[in-house]
Amino acid sequence: MDFVIQPGMTFNSISTLFNVPLRLIIEANRFKDPYQLRIGDVVNVPGYHLETYTIQPNDTLWSISQRLHIPLVQIMSVNSVDPYQLRIGDTLLVPVRNNNHHFDFDEPYTxxxxxxxxxxxxxxxxxxxxxxxxxxxxxxxxxxxxxxxxxxxxxxxxxxxxxxxxxxxxxxxxxxxxxxxxxxxxxxxxxxxxxxxxxxxxxxxxxxxxxxVDLLNEGLPENEYYRDLVLEINNGSTNFNNWKANIRGVDLNNQYPANWEIEKNRKRRQPAPRNYPGSKPxxxxxxxxxxxxxxxxxxxxxxxxxxxxxxxxxxxxxxxxxxxxxxxxxxxxxxxxxxxxxxxxxxxxxxxxxxxxxxxxxxxxxxxxxxxxxxxxxxxxxxxxxxxxxxxxxx
CATH class of the missing domain: 3.40.630.10 (Zn peptidases)
Incomplete structure (x- = not known):
């Protein structure tokens, strides 16, 4: 999360404000001198991102803080706003911890x-x-x-x-x-x-x-050369569940110079969905x-x-x-x-x-x-x- 330095702020005070370990603040801003921070500088607070909130009737900063379960001091630190001059329809920035951020891991990656x-x-x-x-x-x-x-x-x-x-x-x-x-x-x-x-x-x-991985999870490549190549290697089939190799039909885990000749002599002699160690390591x-x-x-x-x-x-x-x-x-x-x-x-x-x-x-x-x-x-x-x-x- 990009955060604008305000008067008197240090990496240590930012760490305390957002409850993020100081060393992570320093690591996230490793190209900035922590002793030379100036008002208006932008630093990154890891573990947070900014979202917008539209002010509703009867909203106060305190009620917004309570409703969103975000400390008031954090909301005030990312907004230059008069708490007594909130206007319906205006937007505020609100810092949100990333542990609610959505990533899908229980599905195939492309x-x-x-x-x-x-x-x-x-x-x-x-x-x-x-x-x-x-x-x-x-x-x-x-x-x-x-x-x-x-x-x-x-x-x-x-x-x-x-x-x-x-x-x-x-x-x-x-x-x-x-x-x-x-x-x-x-x-x-x-x-x-x-x-x-x-x-x-x-x-x-x-x-x-x-x-x-993309061949298996997305199907045939758009590139005509590689589309024709994998179809030839796979005997015309578009079922690639048995495919272990890279796109050229070489098994990458048979490619290393550790008795490679043994694998060469007992495995496939030409590109294949699996078990072809290549022409050499x-x-x-x-x-x-x-x-x-x-x-x-x-x-x-x-x-x-x-x-x-x-x-x-x-x-x-x-x-x-x-x-x-x-x-x-x-x-x-x-x-x-x-x-x-x-x-x-x-x-x-x-x-x-x-x-x-x-x-x-x-x-x-x-x-x-x-x-x-x-x-x-x-x-x-x-x-x-x-x-x-x-x-x-x-x-």
Whole structure:
């Protein structure tokens, strides 16, 4: 919420006025010197947005405050108005907490919906950072959200596979709940999320494969070349429920140089809805963007959310560090998912991360059933995954 500085105001007084932690006020205005605020400067108050109210007969500022359950001092702070000169039909600005803001998470995400929600969230909560880390085959941005200032650097991603986009919804729901918790200072499952913010720098890539997700959730692309391509790969069928790959028919989670040759020799030899690892490692822009992100950042652990099975894969070729087992045991305890150390699979994102960095990496298979999982499972899956998100604070 944009807020105009009035005489005598400081970040500390704004924090007190709106009951938002001071450090979040500072983070949301990190390009402003808190000691050089001037009357008329505009600062952002995270966790709020402004709405308009039309003055009715017999209204007073006090009665409006009581009716809307908004403190009078907050209403007065965003309006230059004589309380004794209210006129019917005039409008007031009223600051409203964003925890009543409406986002739909229990439905499939498209890229357009994801981008719209991310832009809204970074406007409402500018202490989070939104970055573009690459582009898809069809030139759609691949976004990373970064939030927190902690020494533990944790990365989580979703929708490597087209028909697993419920993972995007899970990530976005957690992000929203986390942002609201920070600004309202209400814990999540008794966890103080300000402590989470202080101890963890969290990186989220909610949708690795935007072209594939849109193919599944919106149908054939408008672009004639890619429309013809996916129809050819899918044998003319417009049912894409079995499609895991990117728009060129490459499985992005078989693209990494961790025994890639094994997957090449036993999987599809040409573009397909699933299980084609490409002509060589890291040919696809989505896989490259994720590899470059990891190479650029010093992640302490990574979690790739997939579906389905309610299992957590956590080892690779004996290269995982000893603490990986302690971490996965806690993930399993809080989620009810079964940890599995080794599986006959290679060339995946977490395989490559463990191989290259000797740090904990996890593939978390959410829910159970046939992909794409129905959204009737969303609430259950979210509660299971929420435990894993929060556990990163303790292990």
């Amino acid at each position: 890229f357009e919906k994801l981008e719209e929600d991310l832009f809204q969230l970074v406007t409402l909560y500018p202490f989070m950072t939104l970055k573009q880390i690459g582009r898809s085959v069809m030139n759609k941005p691949i976004y990373e959200v970064v939030i927190g200032n902690g020494p533990k650097h944790v990365h989580v991603n979703g929708s490597f596979h087209s028909n697993e986009s419920i993972t995007t919804s899970v990530i976005m729901r957690f992000l929203y709940d986390y942002l609201v918790s920070l600004t309202t200072q209400e814990p999540i499952r008794d966890v103080n999320m300000q402590q989470f913010f202080d101890q963890i720098t969290l990186s989220l890539v909610p949708m690795v494969n935007p072209d594939g 890291l040919t696809e822009p989505e896989a490259i963007a994720m590899a470059e992100l990891v190479e650029r950042e010093d992640f302490d652990r990574v979690l790739a959310l997939h579906t389905q099975g309610k299992v957590i894969y956590w080892g690779y070729e004996g290269l995982e560090p000893p603490e990986a087992q302690t971490i996965v045991n806690e993930y399993g305890r809080v989620s009810g998912y079964t940890p599995i150390r080794y599986v006959d699979s290679h060339a995946g994102f977490k395989d490559w991360f463990i191989q290259e960095y000797r740090k904990p990496g996890y593939t978390v298979e959410l829910g159970r059933g046939t992909n794409p999982l129905p959204f009737s499972q969303f609430d259950e899956i979210y509660e299971e995954t929420l435990g894993i998100f929060l556990a990163n604070l303790f292990v």
